[in-house]
Amino acid sequence: MSSSVARLENRVSCEVGRPWGRWGLRGTAMAYLVIMIALPVAAVVHAGLEEGLLRFWGAVTEPVALAALRLTLVTAAVTTLINSVMGTLAAYVLVRYDFPGRQILNALIDLPFAIPTLVTGVMLVVLYGPQSMAGSWFAAQGVEIVFAKPGIVLALLMVTYPFVVRSVQPVLLALELDQEEAAYTLGASSWTTFWKVLFPAIFPAIVTGALLTFARAIGEFGSIVVVSGNIPGRTLTGPVHVFGLIESHNTMAASAMSVLLLSISFLLVLVVDWRQRRKESRDANR
Amino acid sequence: MRIADRELGRPHFSGRGFKLPVVIVLTYTALLVVAPLLAISWGAFSSGVSATLREITSPDALHALKLTLLLAISASGLNAVLGLVTAWVLVRHRFRGRALLNALVDLPFAISPVIAGLMLILLFGREGWLRFLPDALGIQIVFALPGMLLATVFVSLPFVVREVMPVLSHLGTEQEEAAHTLGATGWQTFRKVTLPAIRWGLLYGISLTFARALGEFGAVLVVSGGVSGMTETATLFIFRSMDDRNYAAAYSMALVLAVVSFGTLILIELLKKRTGQRR
Numbered sequence A: 001m002s003s004s005v006a007r008l009e010n011r012v013s014c015e016v017g018r019p020w021g022r023w024g025l026r027g028t029a030m031a032y033l034v035i036m037i038a039l040p041v042a043a044v045v046h047a048g049l050e051e052g053l054l055r056f057w058g059a060v061t062e063p064v065a066l067a068a069l070r071l072t073l074v075t076a077a078v079t080t081l082i083n084s085v086m087g088t089l090a091a092y093v094l095v096r097y098d099f100p101g102r103q104i105l106n107a108l109i110d111l112p113f114a115i116p117t118l119v120t121g122v123m124l125v126v127l128y129g130p131q132s133m134a135g136s137w138f139a140a141q142g143v144e145i146v147f148a149k150p151g152i153v154l155a156l157l158m159v160t161y162p163f164v165v166r167s168v169q170p171v172l173l174a175l176e177l178d179q180e181e182a183a184y185t186l187g188a189s190s191w192t193t194f195w196k197v198l199f200p201a202i203f204p205a206i207v208t209g210a211l212l213t214f215a216r217a218i219g220e221f222g223s224i225v226v227v228s229g230n231i232p233g234r235t236l237t238g239p240v241h242v243f244g245l246i247e248s249h250n251t252m253a254a255s256a257m258s259v260l261l262l263s264i265s266f267l268l269v270l271v272v273d274w275r276q277r278r279k280e281s282r283d284a285n286r
Numbered sequence B: 001m002r003i004a005d006r007e008l009g010r011p012h013f014s015g016r017g018f019k020l021p022v023v024i025v026l027t028y029t030a031l032l033v034v035a036p037l038l039a040i041s042w043g044a045f046s047s048g049v050s051a052t053l054r055e056i057t058s059p060d061a062l063h064a065l066k067l068t069l070l071l072a073i074s075a076s077g078l079n080a081v082l083g084l085v086t087a088w089v090l091v092r093h094r095f096r097g098r099a100l101l102n103a104l105v106d107l108p109f110a111i112s113p114v115i116a117g118l119m120l121i122l123l124f125g126r127e128g129w130l131r132f133l134p135d136a137l138g139i140q141i142v143f144a145l146p147g148m149l150l151a152t153v154f155v156s157l158p159f160v161v162r163e164v165m166p167v168l169s170h171l172g173t174e175q176e177e178a179a180h181t182l183g184a185t186g187w188q189t190f191r192k193v194t195l196p197a198i199r200w201g202l203l204y205g206i207s208l209t210f211a212r213a214l215g216e217f218g219a220v221l222v223v224s225g226g227v228s229g230m231t232e233t234a235t236l237f238i239f240r241s242m243d244d245r246n247y248a249a250a251y252s253m254a255l256v257l258a259v260v261s262f263g264t265l266i267l268i269e270l271l272k273k274r275t276g277q278r279r
Helices: A005-009 A019-049 A053-061 A063-096 A102-108 A117-128 A133-140 A149-174 A178-185 A190-219 A222-227 A238-247 A251-285 B020-045 B049-056 B059-092 B098-105 B113-124 B132-137 B145-155 B158-171 B174-181 B186-214 B218-224 B234-243 B247-278
Strands: none
Touching: A019 A053, A019 A251, A019 B059, A019 B098, A019 B113, A019 B145, A053 A063, A053 A251, A063 A102, A063 A149, A063 A190, A063 A238, A063 A251, A063 B020, A102 B020, A117 A133, A117 A149, A117 A222, A117 B020, A117 B234, A117 B247, A149 A190, A149 A222, A149 B020, A178 A190, A190 A238, A190 A251, A222 A238, A222 B234, A238 A251, A238 B113, A238 B218, A251 B113, B020 B049, B020 B247, B049 B059, B049 B247, B059 B098, B059 B145, B059 B158, B059 B186, B059 B234, B059 B247, B098 B158, B113 B145, B113 B218, B145 B186, B145 B218, B158 B186, B174 B186, B186 B247, B218 B234, B234 B247
């Protein structure tokens, strides 16, 4: 997610311009980031914790909050698992297979990043809602999609589809075919070759994509709010619960829940950033 | 959000035609991405093209579209200028706390939009830390346009910074130093040397910002207060129409947003090719 900070560090800096100009620019950048980002984050952490850890704990462990948290973590985990497998396969197919429509497939994978997530949710309601053909067919089989958990997972799958693909694809592209060919020549099956040669090489990229998928999934709101039905204790996710708490002016509980969700996604993004730095410094030393 | 270079490059194929893995991936993508797109088009046009046109040209819908455009353009403009300054400072300046500032830039990507909205209420609301600001300026921030603009700026903040930084760092300072030696002022050097060199990266960042701003929903929902026709953006219009069971209006507007996003994506792809050539 962050770009190559380590590489930038190696560049020699040159500060052209008069001192007041330099301080003006630096002050502007600092004010922009502090006012727009640091201060808002500090405000929500303060609001979540100002009444003490006991109240914070109470707010995040009351039954509805706990169920929402569990639902968010479980659906995000299921989504991450499915899209790690399918995203890796999609990257593999895009890099290693030639077929008509390959360019179109490559472009289609970016669409979920471009389409507003609320629109994604509306699309799924049209496709799988009670009035639709697919929805009534599934209902006849006894499977509820929209206003139930499968709808939440479907929305998350669509919204996070690009992450693993775009993380694995460049790594696959950079891999030389030598080792794979050697394994083939020595009589390994294509499955063995994949597991023993290819998989170890792309595994770090899959993990990075999976972490980003999970971080994105636990914060998702727009697509879920129209798809899930938001039934407390059953289909109410963490971010939608936060929205409900804001609407009912329960700022403290909303902030407490936010702090918890934020901590999880911050941690994940930090891990991704740390892994990227480590990789870059290893590449630089090579 | 560019995770990695998406160029397909020169592939070394190990298979041709519709082999099983290809069929699986095509089916998955068709079900996950294409089917919903077709469904929304069908949903929007199911009662006729003229009905769809009527829905998206109703006064409320037009007002919402105008507001969305206004917010997206303003947020892109603000993030373009301030993001460029920030990228410049992060790449060219060395000072204490730079690493921390750099880490701050990515935070909006990790924050749920609803939580971003809550943060703005906590800052500018009745009991907020910065409550003096709306009073001093004599304007309302939360539950009004300025708050919605701040929310949009927040969620789309990282794009310009993150797109311009690598281009700027790759550019180096030799040409700027040459211009400076030849007597150009700082501003002239920036306009004649730096800006032309980074313009594609900058435009790419701005179009990503615009696309994100166009579709923002959660943060804007929280800070808008939801007064129909006054603070209703296109996404909020869809949300309210769904709530009112006015599905024709919701689906039509959703289709409009999907088409505009699609157009922006194509523009982004074109810009990316230019950026790739320049790097």
